[in-house]
Amino acid sequence: MVTKVAVLGPAGFGGSYVVNELLNRGSYDVVGISRNPGKIGKHDRYTPHALDITNATIAELIEAFKSVDVVINAFNPPYGPNVYKTFVETVRRIVIAAKHSNLQYFLTIGGTSSLYLRDPATSYETAADSRPFWLAYRRATADSEAATYHMEERIGFGSPMSRSMRAYRSARQSLLSNPGSLTAANRKVIDETEKMVTEGPDPIPDIPIAARATYMFFEGNTTFPWSFVSPPAKYIPGPRTAKYEVHIDRVPLAPESERTKGSENEFDGRLLGISVADLAVAIVDEVEKREKIGKHWSAVAELPGEHERHASYARLS
Numbered sequence: 250m251v252t253k254v255a256v257l258g259p260a261g262f263g264g265s266y267v268v269n270e271l272l273n274r275g276s277y278d279v280v281g282i283s284r285n286p287g288k289i290g291k292h293d294r295y296t297p298h299a300l301d302i303t304n305a306t307i308a309e310l311i312e313a314f315k316s317v318d319v320v321i322n323a324f325n326p327p328y329g330p331n332v333y334k335t336f337v338e339t340v341r342r343i344v345i346a347a348k349h350s351n352l353q354y355f356l357t358i359g360g361t362s363s364l365y366l367r368d369p370a371t372s373y374e375t376a377a378d379s380r381p382f383w384l385a386y387r388r389a390t391a392d393s394e395a396a397t398y399h400m401e402e403r404i405g406f407g408s409p410m411s412r413s414m415r416a417y418r419s420a421r422q423s424l425l426s427n428p429g430s431l432t433a434a435n436r437k438v439i440d441e442t443e444k445m446v447t448e449g450p451d452p453i454p455d456i457p458i459a460a461r462a463t464y465m466f467f468e469g470n471t472t473f474p475w476s477f478v479s480p481p482a483k484y485i486p487g488p489r490t491a492k493y494e495v496h497i498d499r500v501p502l503a504p505e506s507e508r509t510k511g512s513e514n515e516f517d518g519r520l521l522g523i524s525v526a527d528l529a530v531a532i533v534d535e536v537e538k539r540e541k542i543g544k545h546w547s548a549v550a551e552l553p554g555e556h557e558r559h560a561s562y563a564r565l566s
Contacts, residue, residue, distance in 0.1 A: 250276075251276060251277065251278055252276065252277050252278075252318050252319060252536070253277070253278045253279075253280065253316065253317045253318050253319070254271055254277050254278070254279050254280070254317060254318065254319045254320070254321060254536065255279075255280040255281075255282055255298075255313065255314060255317040255319070255320045255321070256268050256271070256279060256280070256281055256282065256320075256321045256323060257282050257283065257302060257320065257321070257322045257323055257324045257343065258282075258283055258302070258322075258323040258324045258325055259279070259281030259282065259283055259286050259289050259297075259323070260281070260283060260285065260286065260288040260289040260562065261283075261323055261324075261325050261562070262325070262399070262403065262525060262561060262562060263323045263325070263358050263480075263525060263528065263529070264281075264283075264321075264323030264324075265289055265562045265563035265564070266525045266526050266528070266529035266563045267321055267323060267529045267532055267533065268281060268289060268295065268563070268565070269529070269563045269565065270526075270529040270530055270532070270533045271533055271536075272292055272294055272295060272565070274533065277294065278294045278295075278296070279292075279294060279295050279296070280295075280296045280297075280298050280313075280316075280317055281295060281296070281297050281298065282298045282300050282302065282313055283299075283300065283302060284299065284300070284301045284302070285299070286298060286299060287299075289562075289563070289564055289565050290564045290565030291565060292565045295565060298313055300313055302324055302339060302343070303326060303335055303339050305342065306342070307342050307345050307346050307349075310342060310343060310346035311346045311349055311350055313346075314346055314347065314350040314352060315350060315351075317352070318352065318353045318354070319352065319353055319354045319355070319356070319536055320347055320350075320352055320354075320355050320356070321356045321357075321358075321532065321536070322340070322343055322355070322356065322357040322358065323358050324339060324340070324343065325456075326339065326456075328404060328456070332455045332456055332459065333455040333456075333458065333459045333462075336455075336456065336459035336460065336462075336463065337459050337462050337463060340357070340463040340466065341463075341466065343357075344466045344467075347473055347475070348472055348473045352473065352474070353474065354474050354475075354476070354536065354539060354542070355473060355474065355475045355476075356475070356476045356477075356478060356532060356535065356536065357463070357467070357475065357476075357477055357478065358478050358479075358480070358532070359460045359461070359463060359464055359477050359478065359479045360456070360457050360460035360461065360479055360480065361376050361386075361457070361479055361480060361481060361482050361484070361500065361547070362375060362376050362377035362453070362457035362458065362460055362461040362479075363375055363376070363377070363460060363461040363464040363477075363479055363545070364376050364479050364496075364498065364499060364500040364545075364547060365498050365499050365500065366378075366379055366382060366499070366500055367499075368499075369498050369499075375461060376457075376482070376500050377453055377457055377458055377461050379516075380446060380447055380452055381514045381515060381516055382482075382500070382516050383446050383452055383453055384443060384446045384447060384514060384516075385482075385514055385516035385517045385518075385519070385520055386482050386516075386520060387417075387442070387443070387446055388421065388517065389482060389483055389520045390414075390483075391414070391417050391418040391421045392418070392421055392422075392425070393483065393485060394418075394557060394558055395485040395486050395487060395554070395557060395558060395559055396483065396485045397414055397415065397418045398486075398558045398561070399485060399486055399561045400414055401414060401415065402561050403561070413442070416438050417438055417439065417442045419435070419438075420434075420435035420436075420438040420439045420442075421439065423435045424439065464477055464545065467545070468545070470543075471543070474539075474542050474543070475542070475543065476535060476541045476542055476543070476544055476546070477544070477545045477546070478528070478531075478532060478535075478546060478547070478548075479545065479546070479547045480523065480528055480547065481496075481500070481501045481520070481521050481522050481523055481547050481548070481549050482500065482501075482520040482521065482522060483520055483521065483522025483523070483552065484522060484523060484525065484528065485522060485524060485525065485552065485559075486524065486525055486558075486559035486560060486561045487524030487525070487526065487527075487552055487553070487554060487559055488524060488526060488553065488554065488559075489524065489526035489527055489529075489530060490524075490527055490550055490551060491527065491530050492527070492550055492551070493523060493527050493528075493530065493531050493548045493549060493550040494548065494549050494550070495531070495541075495546055495547070495548050496546065496547045496548070496549065497541075497544060497545070497546050498545050498546070499547075500547070501521040501547055501548075501549045502516070502519045502520065502521060503518070503519040503520075503521055504519075505519070507519050521549040522549060522550075522552050523548055523549050523550045523552070524550065524552060524559075525561075526563075527548070527550040528548060531548040
């Protein structure tokens with residue numbers, strides 16, 4: 250029996266790999282819903298459904314969902330001054346539409362920011378509440394060519410934010426390769442970048458905060474079958490291994506013994522990750538097994554080639 254799955258954001262970073270994983274398994278028909286769903290390419294079992302998700306009404310979303318069994322929400326708004334409002338309000342409408350549609354399952358891809366750093370029964374602190382965690386995240390991103398290149402591609406090559414990320418990576422590379430010969434210019438880049446995280450008034454961008462806020466639409470909600478997938482801190486382009494480990498509610502971390510030697514930051518060197526291809530495997534596995542209905546979860550895998558550039562977006566052949 251063929252399952253019909255709609256993917257919101259089918260040509261984006263996460264959505265494109267989910268579409269490919271679904272189609273490659275051979276038992277799914279896929280509907281891609283976005284402003285330009287044909288951007289990913291053509292396939293006999295892929296149907297593009299053009300809809301501007303950020304401006305779609307609830308009625309339009311219900312109409313888009315009416316002929317499908319499962320919806321996977323990989324929506325990610327473009328960067329801009331109103332990105333928080335756009336993200337939260339769009340997901341609100343998507344959730345209402347999902348609740349009023351005859352869906353078998355609704356899966357949404359959130360972000361690391363909503364995962365708890367410790368046992369949620371005793372601590373409410375999430376990744377987005379912790380400056381030390383965010384500093385470790387910034388360092389880990391800068392130390393990975395795959396992660397840095399993906400962020401440059403997503404933000405826009407040559408933009409001020411993209412240039413600052415590349416400068417920080419270059420300075421970090423110099424620090425790690427030969428700490429004793431770090432130039433004053435590179436030390437300044439590192440100090441200024443990290444001071445914004447440790448002492449600045451707004452250390453975490455709006456998109457992670459918005460993604461965390463959307464989890465509130467799901468937590469404790471029993472009115473429809475949902476699953477909230479939060480990628481781990483290191484979510485980067487990379488190979489498909491189809492081997493992963495699931496974590497519920499918590500930020501996946503390596504043992505304390507893996508902490509970067511000499512660092513006072515409890516998260517340095519401990520952030521785990523997964524390739525976008527392997528998270529797509531985990532998501533489609535969940536569509537099939539339905540073991541995590543009503544759960545907030547993440548998945549991690551080995552990241553070979555983390556310092557290499559990989560194609561960030563999948564395309565249909």
